């Protein structure tokens with residue numbers, strides 16, 4: 673069994689490597705990673721693997737993303753304090769905790785699997801994160817009660833860009849979403865809504881996520 677000090681030491685090495693390699697580009701993202709180590713958001717039996725730069729299992733057959741993937745999406749989102757963010761696909765709650773640390777305000781995150789809503793809430797509480805609000809539901813439809821959003825970050829792969837998510841962005845807002853095949857291969861898209869309400873999308877590159885299952889995602 674690896675003790676807490678060793679977990680932290682391993683995690684700090686991972687973060688420094690991601691920074692040195694230019695995957696983590698900004699100080700705020702680096703600080704957020706250091707504040708919320710990934711081992712706080714996995715089951716005990718996976719703690720000693722949390723520093724490895726690969727996805728890990730979480731309950732209900734889902735995954736917590738690899739640290740490099742989370743860093744890439746957070747850097748692309750260009751989060752600033754005060755921004756209102758919706759995350760779709762809470763999973764473990766780790767990415768939501770990092771977002772909350774970057775925006776320093778309330779973050780809304782939607783998860784479709786009840787077991788993971790509980791898992792994420794427990795992890796967030798244990799990590800001392802108070803400003804993440806986890807909701808059970810189909811996030812492919814967005815989260816109407818808190819619209820509009822500065823940023824929407826989707827951490828599951830969709831067959832196409834869900835219309836409601838684009839609609840729920842503020843002018844000047846940005847959606848980050850993997851789009852592609854049902855299992856594993858997608859392209860990561862950055863969708864910007866201009867001040868006049870038009871959308872512009874860019875493709876970042878290939879990624880591998882579990883499917884976004886829902887009305888505007890894949891059917892069960």
Ligand code: SAM
Pocket residue numbers: 734735736737760761762763764765766767768782783784785788809810811812813827828881882883884885886887889
């Ligand atoms: N962001 C997560 C984290 O930090 O651990 C990792 C998310 S995991 C790669 C993708 C998650 O999206 C899974 O927990 C899955 O249940 C969830 N998901 C899939 N379709 C969804 C939907 N329509 N609405 C909400 N969550 C969904």
